[in-house]
Amino acid sequence: MEKMITVLPGDGIGKEVMEAARAVLHVIEKRFDHVFTIIEKEIGGAAIDRTGEPLPADTLASCQQSDAILLGAVGGPKWEGGAVTPEQGLLAIRHALKVYANVRPVSVFKDLTALSPLKEAHVTGVDFIIVRELTGGLYFAKPKERRSEDEAVDTLAYHRQEITRIVTKAFQLARKRKKKLTSVDKANVLETSKLWREEVRAVHAAFPDVTVEHMLVDNAAMQLIRKPSQFDVIVTENMFGDILSDEASMITGSLGMLPSASLSENGPALYEPVHGSAPDLAGSNSANPFGMVLSVAMMLRHSFQLEEEAAAIELAVQEVVRTHVVTSDIAASEQQAATTSDVIEALVSCLEIEAATATIHEVYQ
Numbered sequence: 001m002e003k004m005i006t007v008l009p010g011d012g013i014g015k016e017v018m019e020a021a022r023a024v025l026h027v028i029e030k031r032f033d034h035v036f037t038i039i040e041k042e043i044g045g046a047a048i049d050r051t052g053e054p055l056p057a058d059t060l061a062s063c064q065q066s067d068a069i070l071l072g073a074v075g076g077p078k079w080e081g082g083a084v085t086p087e088q089g090l091l092a093i094r095h096a097l098k099v100y101a102n103v104r105p106v107s108v109f110k111d112l113t114a115l116s117p118l119k120e121a122h123v124t125g126v127d128f129i130i131v132r133e134l135t136g137g138l139y140f141a142k143p144k145e146r147r148s149e150d151e152a153v154d155t156l157a158y159h160r161q162e163i164t165r166i167v168t169k170a171f172q173l174a175r176k177r178k179k180k181l182t183s184v185d186k187a188n189v190l191e192t193s194k195l196w197r198e199e200v201r202a203v204h205a206a207f208p209d210v211t212v213e214h215m216l217v218d219n220a221a222m223q224l225i226r227k228p229s230q231f232d233v234i235v236t237e238n239m240f241g242d243i244l245s246d247e248a249s250m251i252t253g254s255l256g257m258l259p260s261a262s263l264s265e266n267g268p269a270l271y272e273p274v275h276g277s278a279p280d281l282a283g284s285n286s287a288n289p290f291g292m293v294l295s296v297a298m299m300l301r302h303s304f305q306l307e308e309e310a311a312a313i314e315l316a317v318q319e320v321v322r323t324h325v326v327t328s329d330i331a332a333s334e335q336q337a338a339t340t341s342d343v344i345e346a347l348v349s350c351l352e353i354e355a356a357t358a359t360i361h362e363v364y365q
């Protein structure tokens with residue numbers, strides 16, 4: 001299979017975890033006989049420094065011509081408070097690619113259950129997906145913001161159609177899983193949430209086999225800690241989804257574990273870890289690359305239908321976790337922490353050994 005992938009390392013640890021994505025893709029290419037043409041482009045602070053723009057035209061053009069896009073992370077103190085910010089580049093690319101559905105799976109690797117801040121019994125069986133609306137709400141409403149000396153205004157707006165398409169996507173996912181959908185809103189206060197609930201009820205008519213519950217966001221934040229295994233698919237608006245997914249990441253042990261896929265109706269999808277550029281870690285070779293690498297697996301599965309290849313990566317992550325080659329965020333102690341480069345090396349050899357095992361297996365069949 002031949003595919004074109006634009007990679008956008010971005011800033012801070014985005015660059016470091018993208019090395020892991022590239023390394024893993026390289027092994028997959030050799031092992032499964034694919035050709036991945038990788039084009040690297042700038043976004044965020046790196047792009048501002050060179051061009052003055054957080055999303056240069058050539059970056060967007062390359063993304064639009066690609067079969068899929070991988071993004072590391074953007075942002076950092078260097079650009080905070082500037083007239084143009086790296087985060088504007090991220091929002092601009094999501095908007096331009098129309099990736100309205102951000103799918104954030106939360107599952108716990110069994111060898112990490114002891115490290116989750118929650119009790120093991122509580123995290124056992126945790127396997128849910130947050131479906132976050134990504135191109136509407138507070139981040140994008142027009143007029144987006146207004147600022148005078150003493151007042152600032154952000155507008156929270158949703159159109160019925162924006163709700164219908166994200167909720168439909170969530171119902172479709174729920175139908176393929178445990179057929180349980182939790183819609184999270186603040187319908188006791190917000191008009192947008194009242195419209196959201198109305199739409200969830202309307203779309204539900206087409207998915208009678210799926211059970212729906214409505215949960216207020218403050219309760220949902222608590223329930224995620226109290227009993228995370230109660231969830232299967234959660235659907236929610238942009239900002240609630242942003243906050244709940246960072247919270248949910250800690251059930252898995254670290255924010256560095258979570259991958260994501262941002263999907264549009266027809267165009268190329270964007271795959272990125274849930275975490276940011278982690279300025280506190282940048283340059284220290286200690287960022288956890290698993291969220292990025294698992295995002296590569298999501299890309300292979302969803303954009304290219306390469307199930308075996310995606311599973312090979314997930315298996316390699318599981319094996320590397322089992323053998324404790326992990327960064328300090330999930331290591332048993334600082335002394336036992338591996339570097340990002342160590343983890344990449346372990347992932348690569350694991351993927352290569354899996355390939356060797358598969359060959360031997362085939363020979364003896």
Ligand SMILES: NC(=O)c1ccc[n+]([C@@H]2O[C@H](COP(=O)([O-])OP(=O)(O)OC[C@H]3O[C@@H](n4cnc5c(N)ncnc54)[C@H](O)[C@@H]3O)[C@@H](O)[C@H]2O)c1
Pocket residue numbers: 013072073074075076077087090254255256257272273274275276277278279280281286287288289291327329
């Ligand atoms: N998708 C994105 O590009 C994205 C997402 C979130 C934040 N940001 C940006 O990143 C910058 C920093 O934001 P922040 O500090 O609030 O959030 P962050 O996600 O960068 O970091 C939050 C905390 O989690 C830790 N962490 C994050 N990723 C990790 C990893 N892979 N391995 C180990 N630990 C990890 C960090 O060290 C930090 O303590 C800001 O400019 C923000 O706007 C970008």
Ligand SMILES: CC(C)[C@H](C(=O)O)[C@@H](O)C(=O)O
Pocket residue numbers: 075087090091242274276
């Ligand atoms: C950097 C920021 C704009 C972004 C968001 O809120 O969408 C990030 O937190 C994320 O989760 O991808």
Ligand SMILES: [Mg+2]
Pocket residue numbers: 242243246274
């Ligand atoms: Mg976030």
